[in-house]
Amino acid sequence: MTNDVLIMRGVTREYAVGGPFAKKKTLKALRGIDLTVSRGQTLGLVGESGCGKSTLAKILLGVEEPTAGIVLVDGRPLNSYDRLERAKLIQPVFQDPYSSLNPRMTVEAIISAPLAVRGVGTRVSRRKRVEELAAEVGLPRHLVDAYPSQLSGGQRQRVAIARALIGEPKILICDEPTSALDVSVQSQILNLLHRLKQELNLTMILISHNLAVVHHLADEVAVMYLGQIVERGPSEEIFERPHHPYTDALLKAVLIPRPGSRLPDLGLQAEFPSPLNPPSGCAFHPRCPYAQADCSRIAPATRGEQRSYRCHYPLNLVEASLTSAAS
Ligand SMILES: Nc1ncnc2c1ncn2[C@@H]1O[C@H](COP(=O)(O)OP(=O)(O)O)[C@@H](O)[C@H]1O
Ligand SMILES: [Mg+2]
Structure with a gap:
Protein backbone atom coordinates (compact mmCIF):
# COMPACT_ATOMS: atom_id res chain seq x y z
CA MET A 1 0.00 0.00 0.00
CA THR A 2 1.27 3.44 -0.88
CA ASN A 3 2.19 5.80 1.88
CA ASP A 4 0.15 8.58 0.28
CA VAL A 5 -3.08 8.79 2.25
CA LEU A 6 -4.46 11.62 0.18
CA LYS A 23 -26.81 36.75 -15.77
CA LYS A 24 -25.11 33.86 -13.98
CA LYS A 25 -21.38 34.11 -13.63
CA THR A 26 -18.87 31.37 -12.86
CA LEU A 27 -16.82 31.73 -9.72
CA LYS A 28 -13.78 29.45 -9.68
CA ALA A 29 -13.09 28.77 -6.03
CA LEU A 30 -10.51 26.05 -6.82
CA ARG A 31 -8.61 25.90 -10.09
CA GLY A 32 -6.80 22.61 -10.61
CA ILE A 33 -5.41 21.68 -7.18
CA ASP A 34 -2.72 18.97 -7.10
CA LEU A 35 -1.77 17.78 -3.60
CA THR A 36 -0.36 14.70 -1.94
CA VAL A 37 -0.28 14.02 1.80
CA SER A 38 1.70 11.10 3.24
CA ARG A 39 0.78 9.12 6.33
CA GLY A 40 1.81 10.79 9.59
CA GLN A 41 2.52 14.10 7.88
CA THR A 42 0.98 17.49 8.53
CA LEU A 43 0.27 19.70 5.55
CA GLY A 44 -0.12 23.41 6.27
CA LEU A 45 -2.45 25.11 3.80
CA VAL A 46 -2.14 28.89 3.86
CA LYS A 58 -15.51 20.88 2.24
CA ILE A 59 -14.60 18.72 -0.74
CA LEU A 60 -12.50 16.46 1.48
CA LEU A 61 -15.37 16.22 3.97
CA GLY A 62 -17.81 15.31 1.19
CA VAL A 63 -19.93 18.42 1.81
CA GLU A 64 -19.11 19.67 -1.69
CA GLU A 65 -18.34 17.76 -4.87
CA PRO A 66 -15.54 18.91 -7.17
CA THR A 67 -16.68 20.08 -10.60
CA ALA A 68 -13.56 18.45 -12.06
CA GLY A 69 -10.57 16.46 -10.89
CA ILE A 70 -10.08 13.46 -8.64
CA VAL A 71 -9.59 12.87 -4.91
CA LEU A 72 -8.12 9.54 -3.76
CA VAL A 73 -8.01 8.45 -0.12
CA ASP A 74 -5.91 5.36 0.46
CA GLY A 75 -5.88 4.81 -3.29
CA ARG A 76 -9.67 4.81 -3.69
CA PRO A 77 -11.82 7.62 -5.11
CA LEU A 78 -13.36 9.55 -2.22
CA ASN A 79 -16.86 9.33 -3.72
CA SER A 80 -16.67 5.52 -3.83
CA TYR A 81 -16.85 5.37 -0.01
CA ASP A 82 -20.31 5.48 1.58
CA ARG A 83 -21.30 8.03 4.24
CA LEU A 84 -20.32 5.95 7.27
CA GLU A 85 -17.02 4.94 5.71
CA ARG A 86 -16.29 8.58 4.92
CA ALA A 87 -16.75 9.56 8.56
CA LYS A 88 -13.88 7.21 9.42
CA LEU A 89 -11.65 8.68 6.72
CA ILE A 90 -11.62 12.38 7.36
CA GLN A 91 -12.79 14.33 10.41
CA PRO A 92 -12.94 18.10 10.83
CA VAL A 93 -12.10 20.57 13.56
CA PHE A 94 -13.73 23.89 12.66
CA GLN A 95 -12.82 27.46 13.39
CA ASP A 96 -15.64 28.38 15.70
CA PRO A 97 -16.11 26.09 18.71
CA TYR A 98 -19.08 28.24 19.77
CA SER A 99 -21.28 27.30 16.84
CA SER A 100 -19.87 23.86 16.00
CA LEU A 101 -20.95 22.11 19.24
CA ASN A 102 -24.61 21.30 19.90
CA PRO A 103 -25.58 23.38 23.00
CA ARG A 104 -28.18 20.83 24.12
CA MET A 105 -25.77 17.89 24.30
CA THR A 106 -23.35 17.11 27.12
CA VAL A 107 -19.67 16.90 26.37
CA GLU A 108 -19.88 13.13 26.73
CA ALA A 109 -22.69 12.91 24.16
CA ILE A 110 -20.86 15.25 21.77
CA ILE A 111 -17.56 13.37 21.89
CA SER A 112 -19.12 9.91 21.70
CA ALA A 113 -21.64 10.78 18.96
CA PRO A 114 -19.50 9.42 16.09
CA LEU A 115 -19.36 6.01 17.84
CA ALA A 116 -22.99 6.06 19.04
CA VAL A 117 -24.24 6.78 15.50
CA ARG A 118 -22.41 3.73 14.20
CA GLY A 119 -23.48 1.63 17.18
CA VAL A 120 -19.89 0.99 18.23
CA GLY A 121 -19.48 -0.37 21.79
CA THR A 122 -21.84 0.01 24.75
CA ARG A 123 -22.73 3.17 26.68
CA VAL A 124 -20.27 2.11 29.36
CA SER A 125 -17.40 1.41 26.99
CA ARG A 126 -18.04 4.65 25.12
CA ARG A 127 -18.04 6.58 28.40
CA LYS A 128 -14.65 5.06 29.24
CA ARG A 129 -13.28 6.02 25.83
CA VAL A 130 -14.58 9.60 26.25
CA GLU A 131 -12.82 9.88 29.62
CA GLU A 132 -9.57 8.61 28.11
CA LEU A 133 -9.81 11.06 25.25
CA ALA A 134 -10.70 13.94 27.57
CA ALA A 135 -7.45 13.22 29.44
CA GLU A 136 -5.59 12.98 26.15
CA VAL A 137 -6.77 16.43 25.00
CA GLY A 138 -6.32 18.05 28.42
CA LEU A 139 -9.98 18.45 29.36
CA PRO A 140 -10.68 18.18 33.12
CA ARG A 141 -12.65 15.01 33.81
CA HIS A 142 -15.64 16.67 35.51
CA LEU A 143 -16.33 18.65 32.32
CA VAL A 144 -17.35 15.45 30.55
CA ASP A 145 -20.81 15.94 32.11
CA ALA A 146 -20.97 19.67 31.37
CA TYR A 147 -22.72 21.49 28.51
CA PRO A 148 -20.83 23.62 25.96
CA SER A 149 -22.12 26.86 27.53
CA GLN A 150 -20.17 25.98 30.69
CA LEU A 151 -16.86 25.75 28.79
CA SER A 152 -14.31 28.32 27.67
CA GLY A 153 -13.41 28.66 23.99
CA GLY A 154 -10.22 26.66 24.44
CA GLN A 155 -12.07 23.88 26.29
CA ARG A 156 -14.68 23.75 23.54
CA GLN A 157 -11.99 23.36 20.93
CA ARG A 158 -10.52 20.47 22.98
CA VAL A 159 -13.98 18.84 22.88
CA ALA A 160 -14.11 19.32 19.10
CA ILE A 161 -10.68 17.70 18.77
CA ALA A 162 -11.69 14.75 20.97
CA ARG A 163 -14.86 14.25 18.92
CA ALA A 164 -12.84 14.30 15.70
CA LEU A 165 -10.37 11.73 17.07
CA ILE A 166 -12.75 9.21 18.63
CA GLY A 167 -13.36 7.33 15.37
CA GLU A 168 -9.60 7.20 14.63
CA PRO A 169 -9.88 8.90 11.24
CA LYS A 170 -7.14 8.62 8.65
CA ILE A 171 -6.98 12.39 8.24
CA LEU A 172 -7.80 15.28 10.56
CA ILE A 173 -8.66 18.60 8.89
CA SER A 184 -3.24 33.29 24.92
CA VAL A 185 -5.28 30.16 24.19
CA GLN A 186 -4.21 29.82 20.56
CA SER A 187 -0.76 28.50 21.37
CA GLN A 188 -2.20 25.99 23.87
CA ILE A 189 -4.37 24.47 21.14
CA LEU A 190 -1.48 24.45 18.68
CA ASN A 191 0.74 22.76 21.27
CA LEU A 192 -1.99 20.18 21.87
CA LEU A 193 -2.22 19.42 18.14
CA HIS A 194 1.56 19.13 18.03
CA ARG A 195 1.60 16.61 20.87
CA LEU A 196 -1.29 14.59 19.41
CA LYS A 197 0.39 14.52 16.02
CA GLN A 198 3.43 12.90 17.59
CA GLU A 199 1.69 10.59 20.03
CA LEU A 200 -0.95 9.34 17.61
CA ASN A 201 1.05 9.69 14.37
CA LEU A 202 -1.81 11.79 13.00
CA THR A 203 -2.10 12.76 9.37
CA MET A 204 -3.31 16.33 9.40
CA ILE A 205 -4.25 19.21 7.16
CA LEU A 206 -3.89 22.48 9.02
CA ILE A 207 -5.57 25.42 7.33
CA SER A 208 -4.74 29.00 8.26
CA HIS A 209 -4.51 32.46 6.76
CA ASN A 210 -1.46 32.94 8.98
CA LEU A 211 1.84 31.31 8.04
CA ALA A 212 3.11 31.59 11.63
CA VAL A 213 0.31 29.30 12.83
CA VAL A 214 1.40 26.45 10.58
CA HIS A 215 5.14 26.95 11.03
CA HIS A 216 5.81 24.61 13.93
CA LEU A 217 3.20 22.01 13.11
CA ALA A 218 3.48 21.54 9.39
CA ASP A 219 5.99 19.20 7.75
CA GLU A 220 5.01 20.60 4.37
CA VAL A 221 3.39 23.87 3.41
CA ALA A 222 1.21 24.66 0.41
CA VAL A 223 0.52 28.31 -0.31
CA MET A 224 -2.75 29.10 -2.09
CA TYR A 225 -3.65 32.13 -4.14
CA LEU A 226 -6.99 32.58 -5.90
CA GLY A 227 -7.81 28.88 -6.05
CA GLN A 228 -4.37 27.65 -7.06
CA ILE A 229 -1.34 26.36 -5.21
CA VAL A 230 1.43 28.82 -6.00
CA GLU A 231 4.19 27.30 -3.90
CA ARG A 232 4.73 24.10 -2.00
CA GLY A 233 7.60 22.45 -0.15
CA PRO A 234 9.03 21.33 3.18
CA SER A 235 8.00 23.78 5.89
CA GLU A 236 11.50 24.92 6.86
CA GLU A 237 12.47 25.62 3.25
CA ILE A 238 9.32 27.64 2.63
CA PHE A 239 10.05 29.71 5.71
CA GLU A 240 13.75 30.17 5.12
CA ARG A 241 13.77 30.64 1.38
CA PRO A 242 10.39 31.42 -0.17
CA HIS A 243 10.56 31.29 -3.96
CA HIS A 244 7.20 32.87 -4.78
CA PRO A 245 6.83 36.63 -4.17
CA TYR A 246 3.40 35.95 -2.65
CA THR A 247 4.85 33.57 -0.04
CA ASP A 248 7.47 36.21 0.67
CA ALA A 249 4.73 38.82 1.26
CA LEU A 250 2.81 36.44 3.56
CA LEU A 251 5.97 35.83 5.58
CA LYS A 252 6.75 39.52 5.90
CA ALA A 253 3.18 40.15 7.09
CA VAL A 254 3.79 37.65 9.91
CA LEU A 255 7.06 39.31 10.90
CA ILE A 256 5.46 42.75 11.16
CA PRO A 257 2.37 42.17 13.30
CA ARG A 258 -0.34 44.80 13.02
CA PRO A 259 -2.24 45.01 16.30
CA GLY A 260 -5.98 44.83 15.94
CA SER A 261 -5.85 43.41 12.45
CA ARG A 262 -7.00 39.82 12.21
CA LEU A 263 -5.89 39.38 8.64
CA PRO A 264 -2.33 39.94 7.54
CA ASP A 265 -1.70 43.31 5.98
CA LEU A 266 0.45 42.27 3.07
CA GLY A 267 1.61 45.77 2.21
CA LEU A 268 0.89 44.94 -1.42
CA GLN A 269 -0.40 47.45 -3.97
CA ALA A 270 -3.70 46.09 -5.24
CA GLU A 271 -6.44 44.39 -3.24
CA PHE A 272 -7.18 40.69 -3.34
CA CYS A 288 3.51 41.54 -7.38
CA PRO A 289 6.46 43.86 -6.75
CA TYR A 290 8.59 41.88 -9.24
CA ALA A 291 6.08 41.53 -12.10
CA GLN A 292 7.37 41.96 -15.67
CA ALA A 293 5.39 42.52 -18.87
CA ASP A 294 4.90 38.82 -19.67
CA CYS A 295 3.47 38.07 -16.20
CA SER A 296 0.17 39.67 -17.22
CA ARG A 297 0.00 37.63 -20.44
CA ILE A 298 1.35 34.15 -19.71
CA ALA A 299 0.16 31.97 -16.84
CA PRO A 300 3.22 30.35 -15.24
CA ALA A 301 3.33 26.55 -15.16
CA THR A 302 4.26 24.69 -11.99
CA ARG A 303 8.01 24.11 -11.81
CA GLY A 304 9.86 21.69 -9.52
CA GLU A 305 8.65 18.53 -7.79
CA GLN A 306 9.15 18.28 -4.02
CA ARG A 307 9.69 22.02 -3.92
CA SER A 308 7.40 23.51 -6.51
CA TYR A 309 6.31 27.00 -7.48
CA ARG A 310 4.25 28.75 -10.10
CA CYS A 311 6.13 31.92 -11.03
CA HIS A 312 8.09 33.28 -14.03
CA TYR A 313 10.55 35.19 -11.84
CA PRO A 314 10.89 33.30 -8.55
CA LEU A 315 12.98 34.98 -5.86
CA ASN A 316 15.65 32.26 -5.91
CA LEU A 317 16.33 32.84 -9.62
CA VAL A 318 16.09 36.63 -9.36
CA GLU A 319 18.68 36.54 -6.55
CA ALA A 320 20.93 34.21 -8.54
CA SER A 321 20.88 36.48 -11.59
CA LEU A 322 21.62 39.57 -9.46
CA THR A 323 24.64 37.85 -7.89
CA SER A 324 26.00 36.72 -11.25
CA ALA A 325 25.48 40.20 -12.72
CA ALA A 326 27.41 41.73 -9.82
CA SER A 327 30.40 39.42 -10.15
N1 LIG B 1 -21.39 28.10 -1.79
C1 LIG B 1 -20.73 29.07 -2.45
N2 LIG B 1 -21.33 29.74 -3.46
C2 LIG B 1 -20.67 30.72 -4.11
N3 LIG B 1 -19.40 31.10 -3.85
C3 LIG B 1 -18.76 30.46 -2.86
C4 LIG B 1 -19.37 29.41 -2.10
N4 LIG B 1 -18.48 28.97 -1.17
C5 LIG B 1 -17.38 29.70 -1.35
N5 LIG B 1 -17.52 30.59 -2.35
C6 LIG B 1 -16.51 31.55 -2.85
O1 LIG B 1 -15.34 30.81 -3.15
C7 LIG B 1 -14.18 31.54 -2.80
C8 LIG B 1 -13.33 30.73 -1.83
O2 LIG B 1 -14.01 30.69 -0.58
P1 LIG B 1 -13.43 29.86 0.68
O3 LIG B 1 -13.10 28.50 0.23
O4 LIG B 1 -14.39 30.01 1.79
O5 LIG B 1 -12.09 30.67 0.99
P2 LIG B 1 -11.19 30.71 2.32
O6 LIG B 1 -11.61 29.59 3.21
O7 LIG B 1 -9.79 30.59 1.83
O8 LIG B 1 -11.44 32.05 2.94
C9 LIG B 1 -14.66 32.86 -2.25
O9 LIG B 1 -14.64 33.84 -3.28
C10 LIG B 1 -16.08 32.56 -1.81
O10 LIG B 1 -16.87 33.72 -1.87
MG1 LIG C 1 -12.14 29.62 5.27
Missing part, protein backbone atom coordinates in the same frame (compact mmCIF):
# COMPACT_ATOMS: atom_id res chain seq x y z
CA ILE A 7 -3.97 12.44 -3.48
CA MET A 8 -5.74 15.31 -5.22
CA ARG A 9 -5.33 15.82 -8.97
CA GLY A 10 -6.72 18.77 -10.90
CA VAL A 11 -9.40 19.42 -8.29
CA THR A 12 -11.61 22.27 -9.46
CA ARG A 13 -14.73 23.73 -7.89
CA GLU A 14 -16.88 26.27 -9.69
CA TYR A 15 -19.97 28.02 -8.39
CA ALA A 16 -22.66 29.64 -10.51
CA VAL A 17 -23.39 32.96 -8.83
CA GLY A 18 -25.80 35.85 -9.50
CA GLY A 19 -29.43 36.49 -8.69
CA PRO A 20 -32.40 34.85 -10.44
CA PHE A 21 -32.61 37.73 -12.95
CA ALA A 22 -28.96 38.65 -13.31
CA GLY A 47 -3.44 31.87 1.95
CA GLU A 48 -5.60 34.95 2.40
CA SER A 49 -9.30 34.81 3.07
CA GLY A 50 -11.19 33.90 -0.11
CA CYS A 51 -8.41 31.86 -1.75
CA GLY A 52 -10.39 28.60 -1.49
CA LYS A 53 -9.09 26.91 1.69
CA SER A 54 -12.49 26.08 3.16
CA THR A 55 -13.82 24.93 -0.22
CA LEU A 56 -10.97 22.44 -0.35
CA ALA A 57 -11.82 21.26 3.18
CA CYS A 174 -8.34 21.66 11.09
CA ASP A 175 -9.80 24.74 9.36
CA GLU A 176 -8.51 27.85 11.15
CA PRO A 177 -8.70 25.96 14.49
CA THR A 178 -7.37 28.84 16.54
CA SER A 179 -8.59 32.00 14.79
CA ALA A 180 -11.71 32.35 16.96
CA LEU A 181 -9.73 31.95 20.20
CA ASP A 182 -7.94 34.46 22.43
CA VAL A 183 -4.28 34.84 21.59
CA PRO A 273 -8.74 40.18 -6.79
CA SER A 274 -12.17 38.71 -7.41
CA PRO A 275 -12.36 34.99 -8.21
CA LEU A 276 -15.21 35.98 -10.56
CA ASN A 277 -12.76 37.82 -12.71
CA PRO A 278 -9.23 36.53 -12.09
CA PRO A 279 -6.37 38.59 -13.54
CA SER A 280 -4.89 37.37 -16.83
CA GLY A 281 -1.55 35.55 -16.91
CA CYS A 282 -0.22 35.04 -13.38
CA ALA A 283 -3.15 35.79 -11.05
CA PHE A 284 -0.77 37.50 -8.62
CA HIS A 285 0.74 39.95 -11.13
CA PRO A 286 -1.31 43.08 -10.23
CA ARG A 287 0.06 42.89 -6.66
